[in-house]
Amino acid sequence: MDFRDVSLTSLRVFRAVAEQGTFTAAAAELGYTQSAVSRQIASIERAAGAELLERRRDGARVTTAGRIVLQRATTVLDEIDAAARELTGLPARAGTVRVGWFPIAGAVLGPRALTALRRSDPALTVVTREAGTPALVRALRAGSLDLAVLALAPPFRPPDAESPALVLRTLTERSLCVAVPAADPLARGSFVDVADLRGRRWIAGSATAGDGLMGVWPGLDEKPEIAHTARDWLSKLHLVAAGCGLTTVPAVLATVAPAGVRVLPVRGGPREQRRVLLARLPQPLPEAAARVAAALHRAALDTDVAL
Amino acid sequence: MDFRDVSLTSLRVFRAVAEQGTFTAAAAELGYTQSAVSRQIASIERAAGAELLERRRDGARVTTAGRIVLQRATTVLDEIDAAARELTGLPARAGTVRVGWFPIAGAVLGPRALTALRRSDPALTVVTREAGTPALVRALRAGSLDLAVLALAPPFRPPDAESPALVLRTLTERSLCVAVPAADPLARGSFVDVADLRGRRWIAGSATAGDGLMGVWPGLDEKPEIAHTARDWLSKLHLVAAGCGLTTVPAVLATVAPAGVRVLPVRGGPREQRRVLLARLPQPLPEAAARVAAALHRAALDTDVAL
DNA sequence: ATGTGCTATGCGTGAACGTCATGGACTTCC
DNA sequence: GGAAGTCCATGACGTTCACGCATAGCACAT
Numbered sequence: 001m002d003f004r005d006v007s008l009t010s011l012r013v014f015r016a017v018a019e020q021g022t023f024t025a026a027a028a029e030l031g032y033t034q035s036a037v038s039r040q041i042a043s044i045e046r047a048a049g050a051e052l053l054e055r056r057r058d059g060a061r062v063t064t065a066g067r068i069v070l071q072r073a074t075t076v077l078d079e080i081d082a083a084a085r086e087l088t089g090l091p092a093r094a095g096t097v098r099v100g101w102f103p104i105a106g107a108v109l110g111p112r113a114l115t116a117l118r119r120s121d122p123a124l125t126v127v128t129r130e131a132g133t134p135a136l137v138r139a140l141r142a143g144s145l146d147l148a149v150l151a152l153a154p155p156f157r158p159p160d161a162e163s164p165a166l167v168l169r170t171l172t173e174r175s176l177c178v179a180v181p182a183a184d185p186l187a188r189g190s191f192v193d194v195a196d197l198r199g200r201r202w203i204a205g206s207a208t209a210g211d212g213l214m215g216v217w218p219g220l221d222e223k224p225e226i227a228h229t230a231r232d233w234l235s236k237l238h239l240v241a242a243g244c245g246l247t248t249v250p251a252v253l254a255t256v257a258p259a260g261v262r263v264l265p266v267r268g269g270p271r272e273q274r275r276v277l278l279a280r281l282p283q284p285l286p287e288a289a290a291r292v293a294a295a296l297h298r299a300a301l302d303t304d305v306a307l
Numbered sequence: 308m309d310f311r312d313v314s315l316t317s318l319r320v321f322r323a324v325a326e327q328g329t330f331t332a333a334a335a336e337l338g339y340t341q342s343a344v345s346r347q348i349a350s351i352e353r354a355a356g357a358e359l360l361e362r363r364r365d366g367a368r369v370t371t372a373g374r375i376v377l378q379r380a381t382t383v384l385d386e387i388d389a390a391a392r393e394l395t396g397l398p399a400r401a402g403t404v405r406v407g408w409f410p411i412a413g414a415v416l417g418p419r420a421l422t423a424l425r426r427s428d429p430a431l432t433v434v435t436r437e438a439g440t441p442a443l444v445r446a447l448r449a450g451s452l453d454l455a456v457l458a459l460a461p462p463f464r465p466p467d468a469e470s471p472a473l474v475l476r477t478l479t480e481r482s483l484c485v486a487v488p489a490a491d492p493l494a495r496g497s498f499v500d501v502a503d504l505r506g507r508r509w510i511a512g513s514a515t516a517g518d519g520l521m522g523v524w525p526g527l528d529e530k531p532e533i534a535h536t537a538r539d540w541l542s543k544l545h546l547v548a549a550g551c552g553l554t555t556v557p558a559v560l561a562t563v564a565p566a567g568v569r570v571l572p573v574r575g576g577p578r579e580q581r582r583v584l585l586a587r588l589p590q591p592l593p594e595a596a597a598r599v600a601a602a603l604h605r606a607a608l609d610t611d612v613a614l
Numbered sequence: 615a616t617g618t619g620c621t622a623t624g625c626g627t628g629a630a631c632g633t634c635a636t637g638g639a640c641t642t643c644c
Numbered sequence: 645g646g647a648a649g650t651c652c653a654t655g656a657c658g659t660t661c662a663c664g665c666a667t668a669g670c671a672c673a674t
Binding site: 071086 | 309395
């Protein structure tokens with residue numbers, strides 16, 4: 001069996017798995033069953049004569065041979081899509097930039113950058129997508145994103161150890177804050193002391209996150225009491241406003257917090273920095289994408305100044 | 308039906324038809340039946356929602372929509388091939404240049420250029436192919452050749468009217484000659500008068516070529532007597548040496564004509580010029596291909612000087 | 615008229631690709 | 645320790661699709 005005999009379907013399936021990280025998720029995205037995905041992957045691996053995905057308990061990771069195929073597969077699939085667009089008479093997607101960002105970037109940074117772009121480059125079309133950092137990184141590597149805005153906690157390791165390494169540029173860096181009900185005594189000051197965070201009830205991001213519960217101030221010497229869990233920032237903020245508990249938030253959220261919520265820095269503990277990065281593949285960036293990257297940088301700077 | 312649902316097979320078949328010029332020839336090249344080719348083309352046209360090939364009595368011509376698809380298809384198929392090579396551990400085909408030339412170029416110009424290249428750029432690999440001008444042009448457009456050496460007779464129209472137009476550079480230009488048996492009285496002089504060509508027996512290229520029998524001096528005012536037909540130059544020259552007749556040859560052949568044959572210019576009639584061109588697509592040429600092109604130019608110059 | 619190039623199409627067969635259902639390996643929670 | 649959850653793999657099955665064969669249609673040549 002020769003790799004030249006692969007089907008476009010198997011390339012598409014492979015890209016989806018590379019992007020989603022698991023067969024099951026890829027199947028859901030494609031409207032297939034997991035079984036079909038498994039077979040397609042088996043088929044493309046047979047054609048390639050090598051293992052393209054390393055099966056792990058938590059999903060699949062692209063191998064070295066897989067990277068070779070992924071690289072080619074994306075340009076092949078993009079080319080097919082471009083042909084499809086050209087044939088239907090649509091103009092080429094030259095001015096469309098695909099950006100992914102982690103959830104909170106969509107609240108402040110994204111809208112600012114897009115507003116600025118709409119004035120400065122009205123011809124540009126930007127398509128955005130919200131996802132977690134691992135998903136964004138996979139999407140970048142799978143070629144379905146041009147740019148990704150990632151959040152990193154200390155230690156600021158690169159988001160993956162794959163090669164080639166992603167190109168990372170820091171957009172902004174700021175301390176983690178806590179969101180406090182305006183009615184709470186803590187809200188009287190302009191900052192919160194870490195000691196005052198003991199014994200409080202917390203609103204966590206998920207019921208059971210692996211390392212360091214998201215939403216709870218890290219490094220507390222007690223087992224925190226999780227009163228609520230919510231993934232959505234709007235929900236979390238309104239839970240705080242309702243006095244249901246505290247939660248950690250990035251400082252940028254101060255500008256968009258609803259009434260009844262104060263966002264305050266924390267003093268006393270080790271500095272809890274969060275770094276926001278713009279990531280891309282180490283390939284030459286299309287002109288349009290470079291403009292969007294620049295707009296994101298400007299928006300980050302403006303936000304820094306405003307705070 | 309969406310163009311994204313095309314199969315790689317149909318792309319390959321389409322490329323083959325574009326290159327061969329007929330369904331039947333493409334089928335032969337691919338090891339398919341003509342029936343299969345017809346169906347694959349129907350399938351890809353259904354997917355594209357447009358006619359990609361214009362059916363004519365003498366075969367098929369690529370339409371405007373077809374050019375769009377052909378363009379994309381070649382890069383897609385090349386990409387797949389590249390992936391296949393990478394997977395089998397072979398080095399990328401970065402240094403391989405595919406050159407096509409019309410038959411006579413393989414006798415003098417090609418060998419000279421290749422010998423020079425072997426000394427100057429030993430790392431380069433050149434793959435060559437011999438074919439007629441129309442086939443070469445189609446192969447260029449289908450992306451299966453990087454360079455093509457074409458022969459043009461007056462009036463020197465571009466070899467096809469497709470767009471984008473091919474980039475043409477003249478390698479050399481010289482007069483048509485006649486090959487005369489050394490024993491023939493005509494061979495005594497250093498040239499032949501056109502009047503002396505009347506009543507001679509000729510060795511033609513093919514039994515019945517459409518316009519202007521190849522091998523017979525053009526513009527004679529009588530119906531020429533075709534004594535033999537031969538496509539192969541070596542055969543033709545030896546038929547001449549055996550005194551079986553005359554035939555027209557490009558002047559370059561003088562340097563490689565066997566004993567018993569003299570190659571002489573013709574005086575008296577209108578000048579019969581033949582132009583040798585180097586053709587390529589109007590796309591940026593890979594580094595390696597540019598070197599081969601340069602070598603061909605040098606070889607053409609050297610040949611000019613030598614004569 | 616007959617022959618020779620083209621391409622299109624009806625028909626039958628076999629392979630390929632989906633779904634469904636099941637199973638094995640492993641982790642997490644109670 | 646057992647149950648329930650996460651992965652992925654695989655046997656059974658139906659349907660679709662792409663091939664070859666044979667034949668038809670068409671335009672042009674001799």
